[in-house]
Amino acid sequence: MQAVVVNNIDKTYGKVKALTDISFAVEKGELFGIIGPDGAGKTSLFRILTTLLLPSKGSAIVEGFDVVKDYKQIRKIVGYMPGRFSLYQDLSVEENLEFFATIFGTTIEENYELVKDIYTQIEPFKTRPAGKLSGGMKQKLALCCAMIHKPVILFLDEPTTGVDAVSRKEFWEMLIRLKKSGITILVSTPYMDEASLCDRVALIQNGKMLAIDKPDNIAKTFDKKLFAVKSGNNYTLLNLLKDFAKTDSVYPFGEYLHFSPSGNDFQRTELLEFLSSKGCEDVEINTQEPTIEDCFMNLMNNNS
Amino acid sequence: MRTILFILRKEFLQIKRNKAMLPIIFIMPFIQLIILVHAATFEMKHIRLHVIDKDMSSVSRELISKFSGSPFYDITSYSFSDKEGEEDLRSNKADIVLVIPEHFEKKLRKENSCEVQLIINSINAASAGLINAYTSSILLDYNVNLVAKWSVMNSSVQASTIETTYSYWYNPELNYKNYMVPGILVLLVTIIGMVLSSLNVVREKEIGTIEQINITPIRKYQFIIGKLVPFWIIAMFELAFGLTIGKLLFGIPIIGNVALLFLFASVYLLVILSIGLLISTLNNTQQQAMFITWFFMMIFIMMSGLFTPVESMPEWAQKINIINPVAYFIKTMRMVLLKGSGFGDISGLFASICTYAVIMISFATWRYRKVS
Numbered sequence: 215m216q217a218v219v220v221n222n223i224d225k226t227y228g229k230v231k232a233l234t235d236i237s238f239a240v241e242k243g244e245l246f247g248i249i250g251p252d253g254a255g256k257t258s259l260f261r262i263l264t265t266l267l268l269p270s271k272g273s274a275i276v277e278g279f280d281v282v283k284d285y286k287q288i289r290k291i292v293g294y295m296p297g298r299f300s301l302y303q304d305l306s307v308e309e310n311l312e313f314f315a316t317i318f319g320t321t322i323e324e325n326y327e328l329v330k331d332i333y334t335q336i337e338p339f340k341t342r343p344a345g346k347l348s349g350g351m352k353q354k355l356a357l358c359c360a361m362i363h364k365p366v367i368l369f370l371d372e373p374t375t376g377v378d379a380v381s382r383k384e385f386w387e388m389l390i391r392l393k394k395s396g397i398t399i400l401v402s403t404p405y406m407d408e409a410s411l412c413d414r415v416a417l418i419q420n421g422k423m424l425a426i427d428k429p430d431n432i433a434k435t436f437d438k439k440l441f442a443v444k445s446g447n448n449y450t451l452l453n454l455l456k457d458f459a460k461t462d463s464v465y466p467f468g469e470y471l472h473f474s475p476s477g478n479d480f481q482r483t484e485l486l487e488f489l490s491s492k493g494c495e496d497v498e499i500n501t502q503e504p505t506i507e508d509c510f511m512n513l514m515n516n517n518s
Numbered sequence: 519m520r521t522i523l524f525i526l527r528k529e530f531l532q533i534k535r536n537k538a539m540l541p542i543i544f545i546m547p548f549i550q551l552i553i554l555v556h557a558a559t560f561e562m563k564h565i566r567l568h569v570i571d572k573d574m575s576s577v578s579r580e581l582i583s584k585f586s587g588s589p590f591y592d593i594t595s596y597s598f599s600d601k602e603g604e605e606d607l608r609s610n611k612a613d614i615v616l617v618i619p620e621h622f623e624k625k626l627r628k629e630n631s632c633e634v635q636l637i638i639n640s641i642n643a644a645s646a647g648l649i650n651a652y653t654s655s656i657l658l659d660y661n662v663n664l665v666a667k668w669s670v671m672n673s674s675v676q677a678s679t680i681e682t683t684y685s686y687w688y689n690p691e692l693n694y695k696n697y698m699v700p701g702i703l704v705l706l707v708t709i710i711g712m713v714l715s716s717l718n719v720v721r722e723k724e725i726g727t728i729e730q731i732n733i734t735p736i737r738k739y740q741f742i743i744g745k746l747v748p749f750w751i752i753a754m755f756e757l758a759f760g761l762t763i764g765k766l767l768f769g770i771p772i773i774g775n776v777a778l779l780f781l782f783a784s785v786y787l788l789v790i791l792s793i794g795l796l797i798s799t800l801n802n803t804q805q806q807a808m809f810i811t812w813f814f815m816m817i818f819i820m821m822s823g824l825f826t827p828v829e830s831m832p833e834w835a836q837k838i839n840i841i842n843p844v845a846y847f848i849k850t851m852r853m854v855l856l857k858g859s860g861f862g863d864i865s866g867l868f869a870s871i872c873t874y875a876v877i878m879i880s881f882a883t884w885r886y887r888k889v890s
Contacts, residue, residue: 264733265733266729266732266733266888286735289733289734289735290735292733294729294730294733296726296729296730298726298729299726300725300726300727300728300729300730301727301730302528302532302727303725304531304532304535304536305528305531305532305535309528309531312524313524313528314730314734316520316521316524317521317524317525317731317734317735317736318734318735319521319735343535359730
């Protein structure tokens, strides 16, 4: 049995279509990433799967339970961490954890093993009000609270948004450890670099699924040549590349621009000539292995 | 059960940590009672009377003495012209002008009737009405006495007279404070209960914690109980606190059974808190909830009979009061405190408020959704 099965889900808010014909399945014990820009429909999807929102059309099964009919059973077995910090800011770390343990009908002691790794990191601040924690600490506490009742499946909605780079890395290390203990994890994120840490990812944009596969496989679907281009002034270079006749797409990626040409007969010298004719010298061009982000950009382009 | 206890504990912790709560709970009743009880009074004492006596007879003097002997009137000036009287009214030196026409006595004896004129300053309609009522009753009283006296002197005229005597029951001195304090206590308890409960769930919506609660297997009834009980306790405490202040500071009589009062209050609060909770579940921001609560509270309080008697409202307004919980409680409060009514006397009101409570709680529970 699969942990999550989603069949043709639609969600509309009045005239706005948030989700269109979404279908996918998540295996048990999988770390499944839902990747998409802001407003793609990630939160709506998570809220449907956690029984907080009713789908307009379609059905979804979580651990064998229907999200509409059996919502009571689902609520007992899922852990949900909303994108927005939503613990009691005026209660202390310890009180929050105790409160959520209790309303799930358990105690901290009973499931302490499960959250121990994470909780020990925030334990020094256990008497501090949750509202006064730093961003990373808040996320750790929220994760503890979402896990204190030993859920079999975790839904984490943008857990690393607004968290510093170090804490993000730590957070993902925690997720990978959690995964090893057998919990199915669905995580959504707008960060492409996090996608490669998932077992499988689904790319979502404007409420539509673009691709679902292993991160490596998705990267392999990139069927064009890709080059990393760099010069002294990347901004001028970007504008010049956009004017170049054979450009299919160009995006800034860190200190390089990822450039893919249209057609298979492209030669580097063509580009170099074009650029020098425009007065742009000292250009560096390397071949680039496509990353998942390149694929996503590509898919988004084809889609819109 | 353990879940409910924990929700309660959580709510109380949050109340305790909210720095504005303690002053609200302890200082608000004090200030409300002290200011409102002294200020919101309809008591008419020292009505300034201007007398224009154009008759100057023994009968007219006797009539005037009725006023000068009354604690309600101060005769501020005498004159003989309407103009002076009007001038006094205009310059706010008099509240009422009494004009006794010429040949007052003669006319009375001959025609058995004569008119006197009252000119009342009616800028404040309520006090004008009261002045009119007081003055008319004095005149009527005088009239009856006069007829009786003359019928004795002249036995050929048989006039049977009915003498009216007054005794004010349940508030013999017509002490306005005795009337106001119970009402203001109701106001206090209502404001505390309704505002706190109406802002609570909506606050959880605003800060997003309702999401975390909704995802848990917590039952609706546990949630509702967890939300109602803390404010119920606070409001009951407020009532006790306010009653103590009323007794110690204003010496209001507590004739009836206090336990009966608290029994009624406990059900009444369920109604108020459920209304608050309902408002809270229907709105998305604290601002919306606050305005809607205020809207209902204003109507409930203004129509409740706190300031103006319900009996003098038009019939449709009295009908509306059937759904006004505040009216029930004010009535009960006054009946029990001032009159010493027992359970038998308020059983009708009690049955109504119980029904109301059941309806409102069911409605609030039904409206609270764990799914959007």
